[in-house]
Amino acid sequence: MRDSQAFPSRATGDAGQSSKLRAERLSKRYGDFTALDELDLEVRNGELLTLLGASGSGKTTLLQVISGLVAPSTGRLLIDGTDITHTPPHRRDIGVVFQNYALFPHLSVAENVAFPLQMRKLPAAQLQKRMRDALEMVGLDALEKRFPHELSGGQQQRVALARCFVYRPSLILMDEPLSALDRKLRESMQIEIKRLHRESGATIVFVTHDQEEALALSDRIALMSEARIVQIGTPQAIYETPSCSRVAEFIGLSNLLKGEIVEGHRLRTSEGTFTMPAQASARAGSTGALMIRPEHMQLLPHGQGLAQAQVVETVYTGADTRVLLKTTSGMTLTARQAAGNRPLRVGEPASLAWRPDDSHFLAD
């Protein structure tokens, strides 16, 4: 890995403590349609926060409002504690990388990267040095004379990243910057972005609708649904303790057993009555669902576990095998079988079990 001097680290000091960006009751309406609905968000200094959500949930709209390209209908935006709701985009010190990297086709790689510095009228010697440092950071110093059409998609994406980082904005917005790339390139660019984030100390708001990407990249994830943020937390918290079934289903595969709480801290479902996780608090008579991730579902010989089922499909993924099972009441559940176990056949009876504390209760 290159050890570059291009970006003196600002990651020390108050990283993670103070607020870099704050949205207060931010709304955006288009006619009768509400694209952002009284949304509150705090992004901490130096963190990489991902906005994750289904198509149409308002992710791009939120970035557009933060960048100043779109004015909010109501609400306030603060950067470093200063109200910037009415500040024009070019005075916000925000870098933006969008999905279609929008390089200037008639400018070389070097000229593309130098462009933001020219706009800021940097002296020539300083401009050259910064431009070279930025190109070196993304590993493109050898290609500086090429034009965008002479680069691969991934190389173009790197130029876009260099062009954004070169003028050292303290806040960077990225809207699905990797969605056009193939899986392998995407994964290596994710590592690149993590490194650029760490070395620059910049605060990054990253948009994706890919939950694996969000889990891999983020310090925190804000899950958006229908113009609001429904949960915000570390990837681990969002994955292991989702606040509602919408979040649970959006982040990874999950098994949800719906039912009613009965005496003895148990949940009565169509599959049987199961012990609740110890930390869950719920009154008898209330309803909700137990969430059990596939990796916590143990596969046992028929008759031994908590729920009886039959194998309906197996999907080999290399690292493990995803096993889909249908229970006696007709519900489909998913388990993961680690490599090295006896492969299960479709149609074979099996049984499922889990430790109560590996389940998570979602109240209705």
Ligand SMILES: Nc1ncnc2c1ncn2[C@@H]1O[C@H](COP(=O)(O)OP(=O)(O)OP(=O)(O)O)[C@@H](O)[C@H]1O
């Ligand atoms: N200029 C506009 N006029 C009217 N409606 C708009 C406008 N811009 C966005 N919308 C609507 O606002 C909603 C949110 O759009 P937005 O682009 O923020 O979604 P998104 O979460 O970025 O989705 P995707 O994952 O598909 O990019 C959508 O229903 C969209 O149709």
Ligand SMILES: [Mg+2]
């Ligand atoms: Mg979008």
